[in-house]
Amino acid sequence: MxxxxxxxxxxxxxxxxxxxxxxxxxxxxxxxxxxxxERRGPERSKSLLTIWLQGGPSQLExxxxxxGGPTGGPTQAIKTTxxxxxxxxxxxxxxxxxxxxxxxRSLVSKEGDHERGTYxxxxxxxxxxxxxxxxxxxxxxxxxxxxGLELPPHVALDGGQWPPRGxxxxxxxxxxxxxxxxxxxxxxxxxxxxxxxKRRLEGLNVLERGxxxxxxxxERKTLHRKATxxxxxxxxxxxxxxxxxxxxxADVKAAYGDDRFGKSCLVARRLIETGxxxxxxxxxxxxxxxxxxxxxxxxATILDPALAALLKDLESRDLLASTVVLVLGEFGRTPKIxxxxxxDHWPNGFPCLLGGGGLASGRxxxxxxxxxxxxxxxxxxxxxxxxxxxxxLDLDPTKELMSPIxxxxxxxxxxxxxxxxxx
Amino acid sequence: MRSAKAQSWFAILALAGASAGIVAAAVTVDDTIAVRxxxxxxxxxxxxSEIDRHFEEAWQANQVSPAELADDLIVLRRASLALxxxxxxxxxIRIYEADERPDRLRIRIRAMLDDSRFADYFAERLAxxxxxxxxxxxxxxxxxxxxxxxxxxxxxxRPYDAIARAVLSTDGLWTSEPAANFVTSAVANDDxxxxxxxxxxxxxxxxQRIDCAQCHDHPFANWKQTEFQGLAAFFGQSAVSFQGVxxxxxxxxxxxxxxxxxxxxxxxxxxxxxxxxxxxxxxVDGSRRDRLAAWITDPRNERFSRAAVNRVWGLMFxxxxxxxxDDLPDPGDVSTVLLDRLGAAFRDSGYDLRWLIETxxxxxxxxxxxxxDGADDDEYQKAAExxxxxxxxxxRPEQVIGAMIQAGRLQTIDQNSNLLARxxxxxxxxxxxxxxxxxxxxxxxxxxxxxxxxxxxxxGKLTRExxxxxxxxxxxxxxxxxxxxxRLVELCFLVTLARRPTREEHQHFLTLxxxxxKESQARATEDMLWSxxxxxxxxxxx
Numbered sequence: 001m002x003x004x005x006x007x008x009x010x011x012x013x014x015x016x017x018x019x020x021x022x023x024x025x026x027x028x029x030x031x032x033x034x035x036x037x038e039r040r041g042p043e044r045s046k047s048l049l050t051i052w053l054q055g056g057p058s059q060l061e062x063x064x065x066x067x068g069g070p071t072g073g074p075t076q077a078i079k080t081t082x083x084x085x086x087x088x089x090x091x092x093x094x095x096x097x098x099x100x101x102x103x104x105r106s107l108v109s110k111e112g113d114h115e116r117g118t119y120x121x122x123x124x125x126x127x128x129x130x131x132x133x134x135x136x137x138x139x140x141x142x143x144x145x146x147x148g149l150e151l152p153p154h155v156a157l158d159g160g161q162w163p164p165r166g167x168x169x170x171x172x173x174x175x176x177x178x179x180x181x182x183x184x185x186x187x188x189x190x191x192x193x194x195x196x197x198k199r200r201l202e203g204l205n206v207l208e209r210g211x212x213x214x215x216x217x218x219e220r221k222t223l224h225r226k227a228t229x230x231x232x233x234x235x236x237x238x239x240x241x242x243x244x245x246x247x248x249x250a251d252v253k254a255a256y257g258d259d260r261f262g263k264s265c266l267v268a269r270r271l272i273e274t275g276x277x278x279x280x281x282x283x284x285x286x287x288x289x290x291x292x293x294x295x296x297x298x299x300a301t302i303l304d305p306a307l308a309a310l311l312k313d314l315e316s317r318d319l320l321a322s323t324v325v326l327v328l329g330e331f332g333r334t335p336k337i338x339x340x341x342x343x344d345h346w347p348n349g350f351p352c353l354l355g356g357g358g359l360a361s362g363r364x365x366x367x368x369x370x371x372x373x374x375x376x377x378x379x380x381x382x383x384x385x386x387x388x389x390x391x392x393l394d395l396d397p398t399k400e401l402m403s404p405i406x407x408x409x410x411x412x413x414x415x416x417x418x419x420x421x422x423x
Numbered sequence: 424m425r426s427a428k429a430q431s432w433f434a435i436l437a438l439a440g441a442s443a444g445i446v447a448a449a450v451t452v453d454d455t456i457a458v459r460x461x462x463x464x465x466x467x468x469x470x471x472s473e474i475d476r477h478f479e480e481a482w483q484a485n486q487v488s489p490a491e492l493a494d495d496l497i498v499l500r501r502a503s504l505a506l507x508x509x510x511x512x513x514x515x516i517r518i519y520e521a522d523e524r525p526d527r528l529r530i531r532i533r534a535m536l537d538d539s540r541f542a543d544y545f546a547e548r549l550a551x552x553x554x555x556x557x558x559x560x561x562x563x564x565x566x567x568x569x570x571x572x573x574x575x576x577x578x579x580x581r582p583y584d585a586i587a588r589a590v591l592s593t594d595g596l597w598t599s600e601p602a603a604n605f606v607t608s609a610v611a612n613d614d615x616x617x618x619x620x621x622x623x624x625x626x627x628x629x630x631q632r633i634d635c636a637q638c639h640d641h642p643f644a645n646w647k648q649t650e651f652q653g654l655a656a657f658f659g660q661s662a663v664s665f666q667g668v669x670x671x672x673x674x675x676x677x678x679x680x681x682x683x684x685x686x687x688x689x690x691x692x693x694x695x696x697x698x699x700x701x702x703x704x705x706x707v708d709g710s711r712r713d714r715l716a717a718w719i720t721d722p723r724n725e726r727f728s729r730a731a732v733n734r735v736w737g738l739m740f741x742x743x744x745x746x747x748x749d750d751l752p753d754p755g756d757v758s759t760v761l762l763d764r765l766g767a768a769f770r771d772s773g774y775d776l777r778w779l780i781e782t783x784x785x786x787x788x789x790x791x792x793x794x795x796d797g798a799d800d801d802e803y804q805k806a807a808e809x810x811x812x813x814x815x816x817x818x819r820p821e822q823v824i825g826a827m828i829q830a831g832r833l834q835t836i837d838q839n840s841n842l843l844a845r846x847x848x849x850x851x852x853x854x855x856x857x858x859x860x861x862x863x864x865x866x867x868x869x870x871x872x873x874x875x876x877x878x879x880x881x882x883g884k885l886t887r888e889x890x891x892x893x894x895x896x897x898x899x900x901x902x903x904x905x906x907x908x909x910r911l912v913e914l915c916f917l918v919t920l921a922r923r924p925t926r927e928e929h930q931h932f933l934t935l936x937x938x939x940x941k942e943s944q945a946r947a948t949e950d951m952l953w954s955x956x957x958x959x960x961x962x963x964x965x
Contacts, residue, residue, distance in 0.1 A: 203954025
């Protein structure tokens with residue numbers, strides 16, 4: 001038995017993996033070990049990079065414009081590097097860089113409230129009082145531990161009000177929140193002399209020994225020591241530099257944009273490169289009940305350069321094959337323009353951008369009615385989006401995890417969108 | 424049937440507890456009464472031993488040897504964490520240790536229940552299953568008013584059944600009638616969600632998860648989909664209007680009703696209100712929510728009282744007697760004998776929450792050590808299953824910061840503290856809880872710590888500020904005022920862990936401070952406090 005495992009993971013490893021991949025069983029593959037930073041192309045294990053547009057961006061002012069109609073407003077449509085696909089004219093640079101991704105225009109949800117919608121679009125499940133579902137980043141980290149990584153495997157940059165959580169998998173799968181993107185990590189440095197630090201840790205050891213007496217399960221249950229050790233490893237890790245962008249060339253920084261979101265995206269690329277499994281970057285402020293067009297113009301000046309720079313950067317560093325990129329918010333906005341020149345919440349037909357990680361690129365899934373009356377064509381339930389992402393991450397969406405109340409829950413209850421799956 | 428006899432001894436206990444309560448309140452005022460009081464109080468412990476007998480029999484039957492009694496100060500720490508959300512101050516520890524009356528724990532519990540920190544802290548705990556943690560929808564929902572109202576009810580020791588009726592049936596504005604926020608909290612997507620209200624009502628007040636039956640019959644229990652719908656229909660006539668929450672408002676021409684779509688005909692079908700059991704307890708008159716509230720809190724409805732007992736047990740121990748806290752087996756199940764009996768006694772006490780809390784704190788399981796000498800993994804697990812050791816649970820974020828702030832000072836931080844200390848508590852708590860991560864509604868689930876939390880505790884600004892040696896901080900005052908090094912070590916342990924150091928610990932930390940002067944002594948004290956605050960023991964209930 002022991003020898004068999006040996007051979008699978010040493011001499012024959014590559015051939016075994018390739019045959020597994022060829023048979024469409026790629027989710028059965030073992031996670032790749034070693035330093036992710038040194039690997040490139042499809043050989044890296046998969047990561048997920050989410051650009052979270054908090055507040056519910058308007059489909060008409062982003063990836064699904066309908067100019068000229070009763071609902072279009074002043075927004076125009078421009079051509080992109082995907083033949084036949086137009087996006088809002090607020091995104092000229094994204095239009096030049098969008099080809100590694102596909103557009104789903106027909107996501108449908110039943111959650112029109114920010115908090116509930118955020119839960120739904122983070123987990124693939126609707127809120128349910130009997131269980132707290134894990135965010136998809138937490139699922140990925142749970143299923144594919146990142147060996148050799150000294151950083152938190154799940155990171156939220158500028159995480160906003162409802163950061164991704166581990167749900168029933170446990171708080172240790174919560175996203176590590178970074179509130180000051182581009183700068184040093186909060187509380188990760190100690191101003192103490194080495195002597196005092198050592199003295200403090202020695203004191204801690206004495207206390208831990210005492211507490212373990214007569215409590216055989218204490219350490220396993222509390223994970224206190226592990227959390228402390230992980231924190232210490234992080235504090236002294238070279239990988240911590242991934243959070244800092246000071247040494248990035250000036251033109252790279254300028255391309256991403258010299259604002260919080262631009263910096264966050266650059267940090268996100270650096271984290272992915274270092275092997276962080278799941279990164280989410282938030283851009284808040286899309287809740288345009290009034291002055292919809294102004295709000296979206298402002299947001300686009302931030303999002304457009306950063307997103308375009310990020311896609312080009314991932315491509316030129318050969319990281320796209322291993323990084324699933326997802327751009328979405330909790331819902332779209334009403335086609336009808338309200339009396340305050342705003343648009344309200346609209347979960348019935350809204351878009352996302354999705355690609356990388358071997359997913360098909362340059363596709364368009366679904367279409368919405370320019371008048372906003374008819375239901376979208378080829379509707380894609382949120383659960384199906386999640387099944388697609390999971391499959392791209394080499395995870396089997398039908399795999400069941402046991403929740404604390406003994407109820408098995410699938411990673412996703414959806415069916416992958418076949419047109420987008422790796423061919 | 425089975426428990427008729429058992430119920431009577433709990434009833435005696437309830438009465439004894441109630442009368443002892445009144446007398447004990449006088450104890451601090453008049454010493455001559457105190458002598459008389461002790462005699463009466465002694466009825467309490469005698470009846471108390473009946474609960475302990477329940478556990479002792481269970482331990483014997485299952486061949487479990489219980490842990491020894493925990494140190495008195497550790498029991499005080501547990502009670503303080505559960506009732507005030509913080510560790511006891513050095514001041515409180517001294518008062519407690521100076522009290523030589525045999526009944527000092529009971530006396531101390533009553534003082535803690537009278538302290539306004541109890542009402543404020545416990546209100547927040549009790550509110551979670553009823554209204555959740557979200558503050559949305561903010562235009563019509565004021566969570567802060569709801570918890571402040573609940574705190575007031577607890578301060579006045581209003582019976583639990585009266586509180587429940589107010590929560591379920593109050594009409595009016597979310598501002599002037601704070602209990603009405605129970606209903607408005609369930610507005611989602613601009614719609615009053617009867618299903619959410621039904622789920623919260625049945626879970627929060629009856630300890631049952633009937634909401635699985637929202638979509639299908641419950642797979643394990645006997646709940647039918649139609650039973651869920653019948654309960655939901657009690658909220659079918661509720662609406663949120665300009666006058667606040669109303670039942671059957673005039674502004675609607677047609678009667679409001681709870682409707683569901685018939686899966687076959689696709690036609691909408693009005694559901695009539697109905698209860699799944701104890702139909703004789705449902706009054707005929709009143710608004711639908713009034714009727715539901717009366718049925719739920721009817722003394723014959725034992726699910727109501729045992730659910731309360733299970734939740735309060737959970738809030739005291741950090742682990743409910745039966746987990747999950749709101750999915751109890753039917754009354755009479757072999758696993759719920761204690762809950763059924765204690766529930767009946769709670770009812771007979773007049774649903775007196777303070778009586779219940781006191782009874783739980785004085786029970787043998789609450790006073791058991793969390794350490795079991797020489798036990799291996801399996802033995803320890805088994806003991807934990809039978810409440811023969813005190814369960815270890817992670818402190819809630821509010822408890823961690825409450826404990827940190829209290830440990831940073833020597834005096835008790837309460838209503839009488841200076842403004843600075845109180846404002847630190849108020850403002851810092853919110854920031855810290857945000858950064859530490861609130862555990863949300865499912866607060867009685869088992870949890871472990873995170874790296875962010877470790878970083879925050881180890882290097883955070885608050886830790887630095889609280890435990891830096893300054894003129895008011897514990898570190899500064901202990902280092903400056905303590906006459907000898909050995910005493911300094913002991914006080915640092917008391918102020919953080921509410922216990923004295925073991926010999927090994929004492930030796931280790933003594934070498935750290937021995938021979939140090941002023942500056943170096945202050946640094947050594949800071950380092951010692953850092954180790955104490957970052958230990959697992961500090962952030963766990965044990």
